[in-house]
Amino acid sequence: MHNFKAADGSTNEHQLGSTELDTNTQEQKSLLAALQLVEERSAMLAAIVDSSDDAIISKNLKGIITSWNLSAQRIFGYCAEEMIGESIMKLIPKDRIEEEPKILSMLKSGQRVDHFETKRVTKQGRLIDVSLTISPVKNVAGKIIGLSKIARDITDKKLEEQRKNDFIAIASHELKTPLTSVRSYIQLALAQARNSADAFTENILSRAEVQTTRMVTMIHDFLDLSRLEDGKMSLNLSRFTLVQLMDDLMAEAKILAPDHTITYQGCTNLEIYADREKISQVLSNLLSNAVKYSLAGTFVRIECARKKDSVSINFTDQGVGIDPIDQRRLFERFYRVKNEQLKNVSGFGIGLHLVSEILKLHGSDIKVKSEPGKGSTFYFTLPVYID
Ligand SMILES: Nc1ncnc2c1ncn2[C@@H]1O[C@H](COP(=O)(O)OP(=O)(O)OP(=O)(O)O)[C@@H](O)[C@H]1O
Ligand SMILES: [Mg+2]
Known part of the structure; x- marks a missing residue:
């Protein structure tokens, strides 16, 4: 027997019949099953997030961190307890603080932020190269209520790129001087062949001049490309x-x-x-x-x-x-x-x-x-x- 209190405060005795009881148990059962499903799903999602090699972080629109996975701890050195409730600015180097508002306004205007390469700072104060993919988190009404951020540590990739870039820069630099003198010698010999009306040598040397000029131009391009990559142009x-x-x-x-x-x-x-x-x-x-x-x-x-x-x-x-x-x-x-x-x-x-x-x-x-x-x-x- 259940007592129900009416809006005016009076109580009302209500006797539940067996069919009503059956329906309630049935409803409770499906509710429990639905809850179990939701729990399982969220446990599975949490397991995926935790086993990811990339840092997966969520934050609200004020930049306050709301979740922090295991890889975020491995990459940045802070554990979840240290970071949840803290500002994301803790990870951003001083010379890049203007990035955060820019990212936010890009997302608000519906643009994607995909594989954005930048630098972040770890708990130990070390600068690391990261690639960021950031997506808005929306509520059912479609309003942006937060952001989810996937950060990949690309320090090793950047080091490898740097080594290749250095190699191109050094090789081009070393080739430039001897090649430029080879071209000058060819031009001198060409002038002499022209003077002495030696058509065969002139023809051969003209071709050699074309090829060395091409090489000199290419080397200038390589040198400039590596300067550009290093931000040194x-x-x-x-x-x-x-x-x-x-x-x-x-x-x-x-x-x-x-x-x-x-x-x-x-x-x-x-x-x-x-x-x-x-x-x-x-x-x-x-x-x-x-x-x-x-x-x-x-x-x-x-x-x-x-x-x-x-x-x-x-x-x-x-x-x-x-x-x-x-x-x-x-x-x-x-x-x-x-x-x-x-x-x-x-x-x-x-x-x-x-x-x-x-x-x-x-x-x-x-x-x-x-x-x-x-x-x-x-x-x-x-x-x-x-x-
Ligand atoms: N004037 C042009 N007419 C038609 N296609 C062009 C022209 N200029 C450039 N392209 C196209 O644009 C591409 C890129 O040109 P770019 O000069 O960057 O490289 P490339 O000529 O292939 O090599 P390099 O690095 O030796 O200059 C070329 O591969 C070519 O397909
Ligand atoms: Mg070209």
Whole structure:
């Protein structure tokens, strides 16, 4: 027998019949089964989280840590008791504190934060390289109530990359000096062969000059790529006339692309303020691509035009063109277009990446307009020197 209290306070005696009793036991049983299922599921999830090699951390929108798995303890050195209730800022090095609000606003605007490579600091004060994948945790109404963070320790991977990078830097540096002198000797011998009208030696030496010039350009690109990776690329700004640079480029083109018709116009005595050597590398890379990805006998047009305080420079070719899908990825490091037509064209996929990074350092960017089968135009602007 059960007594139920009514809203007015009076009690009411209520006798439960056997069917009612059966239904209640039935309901209790299914409730228990559902609870058991939920418990099992959450135990399984906890086991997955704890056996993960990556640190899995959750935090609220104020950056307060709400869960901390075993790998988080292994990677960062703090145990769960030390971290739950603490701010995530404890793990962020002082020079990177601005990352946290940026990540939060990216997630709030619906953007993903995937494999974001950064550094974090351990309990022992050691800086480690981590790759972070962060996702929003939403409630049933779809509102973001917290964040879950997966952190992978990539210190060993970074060390390996650093070793490779150092090797490329040292090898390129060591090759640069002897190769540049080999080229100078070839040029001297070539001049002599021309003077003495020795056509055979002139022909052989011209070919040797082409190949060594190619190697010198490649080595400059390798050196710059490794500087860029190390964050050590800096600009050596000066004022110089654009036409000087174009003349040098044309002299190089005569050697490297004798079968193309290359013209330039509008690049008058205009002075620009930039890193001469690096801009010359930008021009060489754009010209070498225009030649490499078009047929012998076609035109390459270089045009300069002044627009107020800047000058725009365009490289237009009549080559294979680039599919819109590839256009979006051209400037990524090591990206090369894969298609039948280009399968025998060699390259490393670093030229345009360097072009883009060098121009970024100049506060500019490279753009492309292209139609497959018709040709491409690569264009960018540079600041004009103003007294
Ligand atoms: N003018 C162009 N016309 C058509 N495709 C081009 C042109 N310039 C670049 N590409 C495409 O973009 C890709 C990337 O160019 P990028 O200069 O970075 O590398 P690469 O020329 O392959 O090698 P390298 O590192 O020796 O320059 C090329 O593989 C090519 O498919
Ligand atoms: Mg190239």
